[in-house]
Amino acid sequence: MATGYQVIARRWRPKQFDEIVGQDHITTTLKNAITSGRIAHAYLFVGPRGTGKTTTARMFAKALNCEGGPSITPDDDSEICKSIMDGSCMDVIEIDGASNNSVEQIRQLREDCQYAPAQCPFKIYIIDEVHMLSTGAFNALLKTLEEPPSHVKFLFATTEAHKILPTIVSRCQRFEFRPIRDELICEKLSTIAKAEKISIDEVALKSVARLANGGMRDAQSTLDQLISFCGDTITEASVLEVYGLASQEEIHQLASLLAQANYPAILSAVEELDTVGKDLYRILVDLQSCLREVLVEAIRDGGQTSKLGPPMRVESLMRMNDALHRGEAGVKMGLSQTVNFEVTLLRAVEESRTRAIDSLIKELSGMAKDAPGVSDQKKNK
Template sequence: MGYQALYRVWRPQRFDEIVGQKVITQTLKNALITDQTSHAYLFSGPRGTGKTSTAKILAKAVNCKNLKDGEPCNECETCIAINNGSLNDVIEIDAASNNGVEEIRNIRDKAKYAPTEADYKVYIIDEVHMLSTGAFNALLKTLEEPPAHVIFILATTEPHKIPATIISRVQRFDFKRIKANDILEQMEKILTSKNIKYDERALKVIAKSAEGGMRDALSILDQALSYSNDHVTYESALQVTGSVARDDLQNYVQYVIKGNVSEGLQVVETILDNGKDASQFIEDLIDYCQHLLLYQQDSQIISDSELGLLGDKFADIAQMIDSKLIYQYVETMNNVQQQIRYTYHPDVYLDILTVRLANQKETVKEVDNGETNKELVSLKEQIASLTDQLNNFQQHKVENVQTTDKTSENKSRSRESHDSEPKPKINLTKIFAVLGSATRKDLSEYQQHWDELMQSLTVTQRAIMHVSKPVAASHDGVVVAFDYGFLYQKAGNDQDLMDALQNGMDQIFGRVADLLFVPNDEWPAIRKEYLEKNPIKKNKQSVKNADVEEQSSSVLKAKELFGDDLVNIEDD
């Protein structure tokens, strides 16, 4: 046989060889040792984290004749046959191409028969979320009362698409993204065993680009080996991943912070000349800004997780820039990234991005070569405090005029934002369904325990969710509004965050409700549209006494849904 990809050659054959899933593998080994294996399992998690490999090892372990400490021997006839894929009693099924009712009925009928060679007949159904509703229903009865000699192992990357009736009948194991350090150690082990030279920085770039997937990391490593003739160099890792060198990123961020447009444009030109993808460059910039925010919260997080790839001036840059400006940067980058997908001239958009970022420097903390003049900072803080007091005094005297001007200005900014930023997609059908059964009691419950739910998240996840709040809720769903549009989009695309939130809800509230995200600036319009589409017969009693105002039933309904503090009554 010809050359085999690294991820196939180095596929784990024992539980101890699974990278980054220690809790799961130890639990399965203990179940095997104590003979407490279940009839059905659900392995869920991101791609390339070891779900299918673990399923095959479990299939070997339950049938191995020489099981030792919960590990298969890989030497007996059964283990060898499973490794070769020739054992008829271990059946692998791809649900993406076999998702109909007939296929599952065929499995159900054959499961009744005893295994021919092994002790257990094991069905491994990959990407099980692709099964149709009818197929799930056909599988349901077999999972509920399976034959004693059958074990089902379901694997999926999207567990939220699996019916609750299926999940309640299996043991669920959630595979996590593998840490970059663990991926790095595994790649070093592989290259050392093959006597291949490598640049440690190159492996760090690959480990970061893999986004928690061991298979992705080994595929990229394969490309890097092919690119540089069996020597993994830093340059080859940058080329195959499309990443921008840390020095270029670092210099670019420094230039735009200082408002140096000319130098920033030269960096962009160099990056594009080197064949880098414009969208990947913006993605790297957003990632860099995210780490700046995290570093400002807790520097230890970055030093542990990012493997020192952020540059020798990263700490100085974090001191130079205010967090509010970082939010502005990310908002601008996100808008340009959306626009750049539909153009054949990405260089133009990168130039525009550079100019816009360089002009957003009014909130930068001034630092001279990374050395802060403490006396100057203290003096500026005193000046700022006195200026605020003066502004407050003047504002108190001309309150009405300033209020009018501010309202006009806010409306103008709102129109500009509405015109320039793309509208995020919002599932109004699901939101209206939640509002149809929403109550103030449910909303108060979520508001009361929201901080507790946030504490159940990781620091990175809290950084995304810290500008969010529940604005409407029913027993089965909750609508969450975000102050910043880019964080709303980031949260909506983060399945790990969604799973963490639902796990926290299950622990705190004893149930898992649907989470629906909306931008805060669009929530009033959504709320109004719902009330207009769901009219309630208004109270016909006229208002005769100015001191006793009778509210219409629609107003009462609105207050019941959203609370008194969120409902403003205006006369037409």
């Protein structure tokens, strides 16, 4: 029987701690805990989607339950390790918190965890999206979580830690998964592309990483889709076409129009972007990133920069970026995305041209002190 195609995100899922990208602060801590024998009974993995929470939980379970373990370098070819990674091990139970969130199901879990593991040293429960459990289910879990049997370990994963009861969080060791830097995503995707014999240029890699928002799984899924669309050769133009992104040149040009306060050109540029089907919300996000880079340069250059054409002060750039940020919700959720996008850009221009009253008073006071009449009066006194 022929096996179906397995997506890149699954085929390239890390199997060892050293293969996890961008989470060194977590993998180092877990490896040290295994080496020193200081293994807690409950762990809470928190972070954005696609950053490695569930993968790390499986890997930690594999490290604890591997043959001859616990070990920080489990044998991937052993039957137990294979069954843990593919989800078929009897002693590593993966539970979806969204569909197993009732009090009765948690009570059943409490009863089951009293039994000894069948083939491994530990019985490990991995509860994904744990924030979806009901309040009653959380309360039913409290006593077991506080004093579990010695052979039981709990690994929780969530994207929304604020929804978990503080009494649950206080009983766990909490690990914060960070969004993965674009450079690390590009490096990993480049490795995958070479192994898959795919030609992809550096600019296209940066566009994919920018689209992923710090999520490795999102980046790998995007690469998979691009391979289906483009074949063996992926260019920046292909990425921009498939996902409706604007190029860095287009983003910089739009930022320059904002700095110049060229209203007709701004409206014309928006109309052109909308006509060719660009994602206006994504352009708004990328525009903020571009302005942030200009803002940093202005701060380094003593408070002003001409990178966008006309000289712009730090205060103006901050006001412009703040106006763009406030307009995100309207562009993303509003009835007319194009109109809201245009209004957001025009409002950003207007706000960048205003001055804070305190800085204006300070500047006028300095000018008054340097005025000839004032200086003569001071000398006469």
